[in-house]
Amino acid sequence: MMNDEELGEQTAEVSEDIGENIxxxxxxxxxxxxxxxxxxxxxxxxxxxxxxxALAEMKEQLLRTMAEYDNFRKRTAREKxxxxxxxxxxxxxxxxxxxxxxxxxxxxxxxxxNYKNGVKMIHESFMETLKNLGVEEIPSDGEKFDPNLxxxxxxxEDSEAESGTVVKTFAKxxxxxxxxxxxxxxxxxx
Numbered sequence: 072m073m074n075d076e077e078l079g080e081q082t083a084e085v086s087e088d089i090g091e092n093i094x095x096x097x098x099x100x101x102x103x104x105x106x107x108x109x110x111x112x113x114x115x116x117x118x119x120x121x122x123x124x125a126l127a128e129m130k131e132q133l134l135r136t137m138a139e140y141d142n143f144r145k146r147t148a149r150e151k152x153x154x155x156x157x158x159x160x161x162x163x164x165x166x167x168x169x170x171x172x173x174x175x176x177x178x179x180x181x182x183x184x185n186y187k188n189g190v191k192m193i194h195e196s197f198m199e200t201l202k203n204l205g206v207e208e209i210p211s212d213g214e215k216f217d218p219n220l221x222x223x224x225x226x227x228e229d230s231e232a233e234s235g236t237v238v239k240t241f242a243k244x245x246x247x248x249x250x251x252x253x254x255x256x257x258x259x260x261x
Contacts, residue, residue, distance in 0.1 A: 156247055156248065156250060159204050159205070159206065159247055160247060160250060160252050163201065163204070163206055163245065163247070163252050164252050164253060166197075167245065167252070167253055169197075170194075170197055170243075171242060171243075173190060173193060173194040173197065174194065174243075176190045177190055177191060177194060201245070204247070205247050205248065206245050206246070206247050206252065207245065207246060207247075208243055208244070208245055209221070209243070209244035209245060209246055209251070209254075209255045211237045211240045211243070211244065211255040211257050212237055212238075212239070212240050213236065213237065214236070214237050215235060215236060215237075216235050216236065216237055216257070216259045219251070220244060220246070220251065220254065220255060221237060221244065221254060221255045221256075221257045221259075222244075222254040222255065222256050222257065223257060223258070223259045224241060224256050224257065224258065225239075225241075225257075225258040225259070226258070226259050226260075226261055227239075227258050227259075227260065227261065228260075228261050229260040229261075232260035233260065234260055234261055235259060235260065236259070236260045237255075237257045237258070237259055237260075238257075238258050238259065238260045239257065239258040240255055240256070240257050240258075241256040241257065241258065242255065242256040243255055244256075
């Protein structure tokens with residue numbers, strides 16, 4: 072797979088080649104027009120018009136090729152980004168249960184501070200790695216329930232919370248951009 076720099080270099084080379092071909096075609100057309108500017112016989116005029124038609128067709132074909140290449144380049148970039156997002160989503164979803172266990176370990180009481188600090192460092196490292204990949208946590212506690220981001224697994228009576236508000240999160244949700252990796256499993260106030 073090409074990286075962006077290699078793709079950019081190849082694009083620049085192809086664009087230069089196409090630009091040179093268009094300039095060559097334009098120079099040839101000018102030379103042909105200059106040669107045939109002198110009055111000649113009817114056969115020269117027919118020959119001239121067929122050459123001009125051929126040059127016009129060549130120009131049109133070059134322009135079409137340039138447009139097709141530009142569309143190909145843009146489509147490839149979009150597909151590459153979509154594939155990247157899908158791969159990150161797939162791999163991250165397999166690691167989320169580990170994140171859940173680390174968070175559970177952090178929330179329990181532990182008499183060994185060094186052990187707890189080690190678990191905390193692993194958790195922070197995991198979170199930093201997810202952040203660098205563009206993965207972010209879906210906000211839930213105190214937020215308005217959104218079925219596009221949250222999965223309601225429980226409803227509870229809470230006089231302090233407004234109806235339809237998330238009161239407790241059982242499992243954090245994560246997303247990359249607008250794509251949800253895992254919905255936040257929550258309890259919603261009645």
